[in-house]
Amino acid sequence: MKLDAFFQKTIAWLFPILFFLVPLFFTPYNSELFEFNKMLLVYAFTILIVGAWCARMIGQKRLIFQKTPLDWPLLIFLISQFLSFLLSIDRHTSLWGYYSRFNGGLLSVIAYLLLYWAFINNCQTKDVHKIIKASLAAGLIISFYGILEHFGHSFSCLLFEGKFNVDCWVQDVQARVFATLGQPNWLAAYLAVLILIAIVYLLWAKNKRNFAYYLILNASYFACLLFTGSRSGFLGLVTALGVLGIFIFLFYRRNFRPFLRPCLILTTNYLLLIVIFGSPFSQINRYLPRWSFLPEKAVPAVTVGTQLETGGTESGKIRQIVWQGAWEIFRHYPIFGSGVETFAHSYYNFRPVAHNTVSEWDFLYNKAHNEYLNYLSTTGIVGLGAYLFFIGWFIAQTVSRFKKELTSSDNLNPYSLILATFCGWLSILVSNFFGFSVVIISLYFYLIPAFIFVLSRPPTASDQPSLPFTLSRKILFLVLLLTTFYLLLTTINLWRADFFYSLSQKYSKQNQYVSSYQNITKAIEIAPREPIFLNELSSVAANLAILAAEEKKASMAAELTTVAIHSGKAALEISPTNLNFGKTQVRVFYLLSALDPNYLEEAINSLRAAISFAPTDPKLVYNLGLLTAKAGQTKEALAIIEKAVELKPNYEEAHRTLALFYEELGNNQDAIKQLEAILKQKGSDPEIEAEIEKLKK
Numbered sequence: 001m002k003l004d005a006f007f008q009k010t011i012a013w014l015f016p017i018l019f020f021l022v023p024l025f026f027t028p029y030n031s032e033l034f035e036f037n038k039m040l041l042v043y044a045f046t047i048l049i050v051g052a053w054c055a056r057m058i059g060q061k062r063l064i065f066q067k068t069p070l071d072w073p074l075l076i077f078l079i080s081q082f083l084s085f086l087l088s089i090d091r092h093t094s095l096w097g098y099y100s101r102f103n104g105g106l107l108s109v110i111a112y113l114l115l116y117w118a119f120i121n122n123c124q125t126k127d128v129h130k131i132i133k134a135s136l137a138a139g140l141i142i143s144f145y146g147i148l149e150h151f152g153h154s155f156s157c158l159l160f161e162g163k164f165n166v167d168c169w170v171q172d173v174q175a176r177v178f179a180t181l182g183q184p185n186w187l188a189a190y191l192a193v194l195i196l197i198a199i200v201y202l203l204w205a206k207n208k209r210n211f212a213y214y215l216i217l218n219a220s221y222f223a224c225l226l227f228t229g230s231r232s233g234f235l236g237l238v239t240a241l242g243v244l245g246i247f248i249f250l251f252y253r254r255n256f257r258p259f260l261r262p263c264l265i266l267t268t269n270y271l272l273l274i275v276i277f278g279s280p281f282s283q284i285n286r287y288l289p290r291w292s293f294l295p296e297k298a299v300p301a302v303t304v305g306t307q308l309e310t311g312g313t314e315s316g317k318i319r320q321i322v323w324q325g326a327w328e329i330f331r332h333y334p335i336f337g338s339g340v341e342t343f344a345h346s347y348y349n350f351r352p353v354a355h356n357t358v359s360e361w362d363f364l365y366n367k368a369h370n371e372y373l374n375y376l377s378t379t380g381i382v383g384l385g386a387y388l389f390f391i392g393w394f395i396a397q398t399v400s401r402f403k404k405e406l407t408s409s410d411n412l413n414p415y416s417l418i419l420a421t422f423c424g425w426l427s428i429l430v431s432n433f434f435g436f437s438v439v440i441i442s443l444y445f446y447l448i449p450a451f452i453f454v455l456s457r458p459p460t461a462s463d464q465p466s467l468p469f470t471l472s473r474k475i476l477f478l479v480l481l482l483t484t485f486y487l488l489l490t491t492i493n494l495w496r497a498d499f500f501y502s503l504s505q506k507y508s509k510q511n512q513y514v515s516s517y518q519n520i521t522k523a524i525e526i527a528p529r530e531p532i533f534l535n536e537l538s539s540v541a542a543n544l545a546i547l548a549a550e551e552k553k554a555s556m557a558a559e560l561t562t563v564a565i566h567s568g569k570a571a572l573e574i575s576p577t578n579l580n581f582g583k584t585q586v587r588v589f590y591l592l593s594a595l596d597p598n599y600l601e602e603a604i605n606s607l608r609a610a611i612s613f614a615p616t617d618p619k620l621v622y623n624l625g626l627l628t629a630k631a632g633q634t635k636e637a638l639a640i641i642e643k644a645v646e647l648k649p650n651y652e653e654a655h656r657t658l659a660l661f662y663e664e665l666g667n668n669q670d671a672i673k674q675l676e677a678i679l680k681q682k683g684s685d686p687e688i689e690a691e692i693e694k695l696k697k
Contacts, residue, residue: 004059007052011122014052015115016134018045023138023190023440024180028160030495031502032100034182038439039102043491046111049118051484056122058476064121068453069397073390074113080386081109081340084379088339089346089577092531097341098366099532103439104341112446119450128417128451132197139194140217143224146179146187150227156180176229186438188233189431191225193424193444196240200420203248203262211262218266223273231280232434236427244423247402313358319369319434321355322347326368329377337380343368345577346377348614356618356648364580371432391429394449398422401456418455421448497526501533504540513543531571535581538568542588549595557595564588582610583620590627603627618648626657634661650681659691668695 018041025041026034057064085106088094097105119127145155149166157168166173181187195218202214225233252259278285328350329338338346344366355361368374375384402415425448428441437445500523507516517540523533545560568585575581589603607624614620622644629637638661644654655674662671675692679685 004056007056007059008122011049011052011118012124012127012130014045014049015119015123015127016130018042018049019131019443020134020138022443023142026180026182028156029502030498031505034180035101035103035438036498037495039097039108040491040495042108042111042115042439042443044488046114047484047487047491049122050114051480053118053122054480055477058473058480061473065117066121068120068450070116070390070394070449070453073386073393074116077383077386077390078109078113080336080379080383081106084336084340084383087336088342090339090342090575092529092575093342093345093578094340098344099530101366101438103437103442106340108442109340112442115443116446116450119447120453123454125455128455131447131451132417132421136194136198136217139191140220142179142181142187143191143220146177146224146227147220149173149177149179150224177224177227179224181438181440183438184228185230185232185431185435186441188225188228188230189236189428189435189438189441191221191228192233192237192240192427192431193441195221195225195237196244196424196427197417197420199241199244199266200416200423202266203259204416205262215265215269219269219273222270223277226273226277226279229280230431232431234280235434236429236431239430240423240427243426244419247419247423313360318355318358318360321352321358322365322369323373324352325350325355326370326373326377328352330373330380333377333380335380336382337376337378340378340383342577343374343378345575345579345613348579348617351614351616353616353647356616357650361648362619367436369435371436374436398452415455418452421451424448493526497523497530497533500526501536504536508536508540508543511543513540513547516540517544529574531574531578531581534567534571534574535578535584538564538571538588539584541567542591546591546594561592561595564592577613579610579613582606582613586610586623600627600631604631616647618644618651618654621647622651622654622657625654629661634665637661645677649677652678652681663695671695 022038022041026037030036053064085091085094093099093105095106097103097108102108148154152166152174153164154166154169154173155164157166158164160168171178176184178184178187181190198214198217198221202211202218205211205214225237248259249256274284275288278288325347326343329343329346332338332350333346344364347365347368368377372384372387375387379387398418402419425444428437428445432441500519504516504520504523507513507519517537520533520537520540523530524537527533541560541564545557545564548554548557548560565588568581568588571581572578572585585606586603589599589606593600593603604624604627607620607627611617611620611624622641625637625641625644628640638658641654641658641661645651645658648654655678659671659674662668662674672692672695675688675695678688679692682688
């Protein structure tokens with residue numbers, strides 16, 4: 001086999017393996033099980049694929065690059081992301097992405113675009129079919145994985161704990177499954193893409209065997225999608241189905257009869273599944289029967305709405321508040337945004353006070369839960385404009401092709417795969433309106449256009465004349481090999497560093513600070529500039545300093561105190577707007593104040609700095625009040641805690657603290673008012689009612 005053919009064939013096989021493995025890949029050994037591992041896998045495959053592509057170019061002594069209509073839109077988009085990165089409030093996050101996810105950072109965008117161009121320039125129509133088959137196979141495995149989860153059997157728990165149940169998950173995975181994707185909405189968006197592809201394959205099935213296979217695929221995917229309870233995924237599917245129906249009708253309006261039977265079977269299949277298991281919409285489910293022969297948790301979509309609807313504030317209301325905050329970020333950073341992937345940093349500076357009234361008021365939000373608002377807030381009008389330009393240009397190109405075929409032919413069959421992948425891609429646009437892209441969705445988002453362009457172009461000859469293997473080419477191959485090896489090793493080391501970081505976190509939660517310290521130092525040895533590792537070291541070292549002081553080891557305590565302070569400051573220097581790092585610094589200085597009271601003032605100053613980044617966070621304000629009181633400034637502390645109550649009127653803990661302060665000051669009337677405010681929220685509480693009666697005497 002010629003060297004050029006070898007590398008091209010390697011690329012052609014790496015892509016289907018990538019699409020098969022990414023949705024399935026996760027490990028129990030990292031700080032984040034799912035997205036972190038999937039992103040690193042994409043990086044590894046990108047390095048291998050681009051390396052093989054470069055090897056082809058070295059072998060042929062020419063640039064292997066075919067132009068596509070999307071080259072300029074994609075380049076404009078990449079430039080917009082780069083400019084946003086340069087002007088970012090946190091360049092580290094903008095480069096790598098928010099830690100544990102990585103997806104969405106500048107490096108991930110570069111990886112996806114490299115994969116797009118690598119596919120265009122190295123793959124043929126047959127390779128698209130390989131990827132589709134690999135994707136459908138992975139989807140079938142994942143759908144069965146999710147269906148079993150719904151009925152109380154998770155392969156993840158079997159892997160983690162050796163028990164084939166769902167007890168290893170904190171989340172109610174039976175009510176909303178997520179299989180190997182990590183979150184129900186992500187799984188639903190992924191399945192919607194595959195359902196559209198499987199539908200088109202079913203409609204054009206050549207025999208009963210193929211028809212039955214794709215019917216099983218559809219049933220499995222759709223049932224699993226229902227079990228996610230995801231409204232965004234369901235809406236994405238329904239919208240794309242509508243587009244698919246329009247295209248089929250336009251092409252076959254004169255001879256639609258061959259499609260009646262498969263469409264009727266498919267529709268009946270979907271309706272039966274909805275009737276039996278319910279839909280993600282309570283408005284629909286109220287008209288459906290409740291099936292008593294199924295376990296109670298097997299019909300969550302019929303008996304309840306989304307998880308937020310049953311466990312707290314309705315998700316739509318929370319989204320509206322987060323979207324309002326995203327808009328405020330855009331208003332303050334209108335041109336290039338706050339920086340690629342910096343929503344977790346910038347949102348809290350503009351977080352609406354209304355967020356304090358929802359059940360998830362104390363959760364971390366690292367995305368706007370709307371891909372378009374996320375781009376608007378983090379990359380500004382330039383970034384969103386470039387993103388929408390790419391989307392609009394691709395839609396225009398594809399629809400134009402279908403329009404051309406509509407006028408020249410009444411047979412859509414040769415273009416069925418283009419139609420399938422295009423409609424699957426459209427479902428992503430809808431689901432992203434209510435959420436955001438994750439690794440596998442980003443892969444489809446950037447690579448489906450490449451599939452369509454490859455499917456649309458005529459076959460090209462790949463054979464090239466052999467060239468002599470000169471010394472200069474040998475040197476170039478060696479340099480490429482070493483570079484590829486180095487980049488792969490770097491990717492592996494990122495995984496190793498996170499492995500040690502994860503161990504450190506686990507030991508820290510168990511108060512085994514020596515083991516925690518040993519592991520976090522290993523992580524820092526591998527990745528010394530990763531601020532989240534430095535932040536962890538700061539916390540662990542502070543706890544060890546306290547233990548050393550208790551054991552009368554003064555020199556060790558002093559050394560650990562220095563490590564705690566310096567590593568915390570180093571983390572903030574690299575990522576200055578990371579609110580979590582600011583909170584850690586507060587805790588560190590508060591811990592160290594047990595060794596030196598002067599550190600209490602440092603803790604207060606750090607807390608004030610954190611509040612400057614999150615002025616509407618009532619917990620930060622409340623804690624400032626507590627520390628101010630500990631410093632002996634009771635009146636000032638009262639005013640600060642009153643401010644926390646203004647920010648969150650139902651803040652029970654703050655009301656109780658105010659009541660205690662007022663009681664100590666002999667102001668029983670104000671103490672009673674604070675306790676009555678709690679009763680107003682709770683309705684009744686015998687303990688508080690007894691306390692009020694006591695204060696009235």
